[in-house]
Amino acid sequence: MAIRLTDVANEAGVSLATASRVLNGSARKPAAEISDRVRAAAEKLGYFPNAQAQALARASTKLVGLVVRDIADPYFSTIARGVQRGLGDSGTQLLLASTDSEPEREIEAVRSFMSQRTDAIILSGSRGLSEDAALLRLIGSYQENGGQVIVIGQPLASTGGIQIDNETTSENLAEELIRSGHRRFVVLAGDENLLTSRDRAQGFLRKLKRTGLSAVGVVHGAFSREGAYMAMSDFLRGRKSEEDAQQLCVFCVSDVMALGAIRAIRESGLRVPEDIAVVGFDDIPTLEDVTPGISTARLPLEEIGRWAGEMVLSHGEARKTVVAGTPVLRESTKLHAGNQ
Amino acid sequence: MAIRLTDVANEAGVSLATASRVLNGSARKPAAEISDRVRAAAEKLGYFPNAQAQALARASTKLVGLVVRDIADPYFSTIARGVQRGLGDSGTQLLLASTDSEPEREIEAVRSFMSQRTDAIILSGSRGLSEDAALLRLIGSYQENGGQVIVIGQPLASTGGIQIDNETTSENLAEELIRSGHRRFVVLAGDENLLTSRDRAQGFLRKLKRTGLSAVGVVHGAFSREGAYMAMSDFLRGRKSEEDAQQLCVFCVSDVMALGAIRAIRESGLRVPEDIAVVGFDDIPTLEDVTPGISTARLPLEEIGRWAGEMVLSHGEARKTVVAGTPVLRESTKLHAGNQ
DNA sequence: CTGTTAGCGCGTTCAT
DNA sequence: ATGAACGCGCTAACAG
Numbered sequence: 001m002a003i004r005l006t007d008v009a010n011e012a013g014v015s016l017a018t019a020s021r022v023l024n025g026s027a028r029k030p031a032a033e034i035s036d037r038v039r040a041a042a043e044k045l046g047y048f049p050n051a052q053a054q055a056l057a058r059a060s061t062k063l064v065g066l067v068v069r070d071i072a073d074p075y076f077s078t079i080a081r082g083v084q085r086g087l088g089d090s091g092t093q094l095l096l097a098s099t100d101s102e103p104e105r106e107i108e109a110v111r112s113f114m115s116q117r118t119d120a121i122i123l124s125g126s127r128g129l130s131e132d133a134a135l136l137r138l139i140g141s142y143q144e145n146g147g148q149v150i151v152i153g154q155p156l157a158s159t160g161g162i163q164i165d166n167e168t169t170s171e172n173l174a175e176e177l178i179r180s181g182h183r184r185f186v187v188l189a190g191d192e193n194l195l196t197s198r199d200r201a202q203g204f205l206r207k208l209k210r211t212g213l214s215a216v217g218v219v220h221g222a223f224s225r226e227g228a229y230m231a232m233s234d235f236l237r238g239r240k241s242e243e244d245a246q247q248l249c250v251f252c253v254s255d256v257m258a259l260g261a262i263r264a265i266r267e268s269g270l271r272v273p274e275d276i277a278v279v280g281f282d283d284i285p286t287l288e289d290v291t292p293g294i295s296t297a298r299l300p301l302e303e304i305g306r307w308a309g310e311m312v313l314s315h316g317e318a319r320k321t322v323v324a325g326t327p328v329l330r331e332s333t334k335l336h337a338g339n340q
Numbered sequence: 341m342a343i344r345l346t347d348v349a350n351e352a353g354v355s356l357a358t359a360s361r362v363l364n365g366s367a368r369k370p371a372a373e374i375s376d377r378v379r380a381a382a383e384k385l386g387y388f389p390n391a392q393a394q395a396l397a398r399a400s401t402k403l404v405g406l407v408v409r410d411i412a413d414p415y416f417s418t419i420a421r422g423v424q425r426g427l428g429d430s431g432t433q434l435l436l437a438s439t440d441s442e443p444e445r446e447i448e449a450v451r452s453f454m455s456q457r458t459d460a461i462i463l464s465g466s467r468g469l470s471e472d473a474a475l476l477r478l479i480g481s482y483q484e485n486g487g488q489v490i491v492i493g494q495p496l497a498s499t500g501g502i503q504i505d506n507e508t509t510s511e512n513l514a515e516e517l518i519r520s521g522h523r524r525f526v527v528l529a530g531d532e533n534l535l536t537s538r539d540r541a542q543g544f545l546r547k548l549k550r551t552g553l554s555a556v557g558v559v560h561g562a563f564s565r566e567g568a569y570m571a572m573s574d575f576l577r578g579r580k581s582e583e584d585a586q587q588l589c590v591f592c593v594s595d596v597m598a599l600g601a602i603r604a605i606r607e608s609g610l611r612v613p614e615d616i617a618v619v620g621f622d623d624i625p626t627l628e629d630v631t632p633g634i635s636t637a638r639l640p641l642e643e644i645g646r647w648a649g650e651m652v653l654s655h656g657e658a659r660k661t662v663v664a665g666t667p668v669l670r671e672s673t674k675l676h677a678g679n680q
Numbered sequence: 681c682t683g684t685t686a687g688c689g690c691g692t693t694c695a696t
Numbered sequence: 697a698t699g700a701a702c703g704c705g706c707t708a709a710c711a712g
Binding site for chain 2: 688691
């Protein structure tokens with residue numbers, strides 16, 4: 001149906017091979033006059049190389065697979081943008097898959113990318129505590145066949161990637177908060193089976209302990225806005241209504257969770273930060289538009305994505321990188337006058 | 341390098357054809373005993389069908405291309421999620437391209453999708469006033485070769501899609517605002533070369549005129565957060581500082597722009613809505629976390645994406661659909677006591 | 681420098 | 697019901 005290279009060759013009165021050489025990058029270029037004729041024919045006929053056929057013949061697809069939990073989550077969409085920027089105009093196309101936090105869907109995505117023979121697979125969702133053996137095996141065989149695996153967040157056996165030092169970052173964040181005067185902390189720890197959740201909560205709690213403090217409460221739940229909303233609501237309901245002359249500071253292991261927590265706090269008639277202070281983690285772009293400004297640990301999300309994209313392009317030379325977040329205190333953790 | 345179907349066939353002691361029949365959907369199934377043996381061999385060897393080879397042999401890729409302006413923009417990421425939901429577990433993979441609002445990059449994206457022989461292309465960025473002839477020609481030839489084109493927003497010559505009735509929606513929004521007591525409007529009209537921008541602004545202005553009102557100002561700029569920020573800043577600077585006993589209401593042709601405008605307003609020391617009211621358009625999820633709640637015209641963004649995905653699956657039977665937005669007034673347009 | 685030809689991995693008629 | 701053989705569109709050796 002579509003125009004084939006053969007058609008172009010015929011139209012230009014040259015052989016298939018010659019047409020191939022001029023239209024797609026080859027070592028030495030054919031004669032200028034011939035080249036022009038071929039290009040003209042291609043243009044006239046509206047020729048488009050069949051990427052599938054090229055991939056089959058070249059054994060390389062110029063395809064990269066990105067798996068996220070939810071593309072509508074600012075954390076992931078920002079990373080996705082970074083990846084695209086990193087890929088730049090290399091001609092590499094991005095295949096996107098979302099898992100909705102279901103491990104089976106992540107496996108399915110990887111499986112699908114393997115079928116597509118993507119040159120690389122970027123895993124941006126958090127790794128679980130007990131990593132699925134099936135996933136590991138899959139990734140292993142992908143790598144054996146020359147596939148590149150880049151993991152964002154935690155290091156995964158024998159893969160390159162951008163590691164985020166969640167623990168240290170959380171410790172630093174806790175330190176800043178304590179320095180600013182906070183003493184009574186609650187931790188919305190998210191899903192305890194996700195490394196990201198766990199590391200962030202642990203780092204924070206460790207710092208508290210080392211400072212001689214201990215959390216007023218640690219609440220687990222889903223690693224999402226809704227999860228935090230519910231966890232926070234439950235926590236507030238369970239509180240004795242009289243207590244607290246002193247301001248509470250709620251550390252949420254992600255900004256998205258902080259947003260959910262804030263909603264719960266407000267619905268219960270309390271104010272942020274006057275009644276309860278809130279801190280998040282990530283510094284997603286959304287925070288720019290939220291009032292009060294939410295304190296957080298800033299991660300260069302777009303850059304992280306960009307680095308991942310660049311790693312893909314630098315084929316093989318993919319190194320591991322470690323990034324830490326920077327505490328950024330804004331209004332949401334301002335100490336209320338009269339408190340503390 | 342990777343395991344081929346041939347390898348599986350050998351391992352199972354059957355022919356290539358038989359292996360193909362059992363592993364990939366064929367009309368009649370081979371004997372059960374044979375099938376099991378083949379499946380076992382495939383499992384043992386870790387076989388993955390080569391999607392490229394399949395595509396070449398079948399002349400169908402199970403690939404869909406989605407082009408957005410910016411995947412980190414909540415408007416687009418929400419639609420993207422919808423598309424993925426719409427595609428469901430059909431096995432269709434999503435190819436993502438971002439244009440950064442540059443028409444040439446949109447063409448490049450379409451060109452690339454055509455090379456990939458995607459079964460369909462979904463265009464979600466706004467169409468321009470004078471549509472690029474090159475794009476139209478490209479799309480035409482894509483369709484001739486059996487490609488499906490789905491446009492979200494405006495109808496585009498001979499393509500299916502989800503049309504958004506921006507004009508009527510804006511009229512209704514204006515009506516609600518007027519009914520609620522607003523009289524003095526400013527329109528941040530965005531890019532006058534984008535149909536979305538233009539239609540929304542025009543619909544709004546038309547309603548004003550019909551009601552005997554006229555806009556205090558119409559300011560153009562980029563159809564983005566930054567564009568709105570700058571436009572609003574300029575407008576505020578240009579105002580005579582004494583005027584305005586009466587509250588102003590700024591209509592932004594998108595929520596993202598509304599967010600930029602609000603920032604500009606606040607930076608100039610004014611409050612929303614006490615000093616200036618603000619309305620947006622789209623009802624992006626971000627609004628849930630913004631204070632004060634921003635009035636807007638609600639569009640079922642995720643559904644729109646989902647419909648697009650479903651249209652792709654229903655091959656050919658793709659119809660045109662028209663959706664209108666629903667005005668939702670929240671705090672950002674609350675009339676300030678003493679005003680009006 | 682150009683043309684011929686043999687695969688790339690798989691789906692699918694066509695015989696058997 | 698199963699197997700042999702051809703073709704999908706293109707690249708890359710090899711010949712000329």
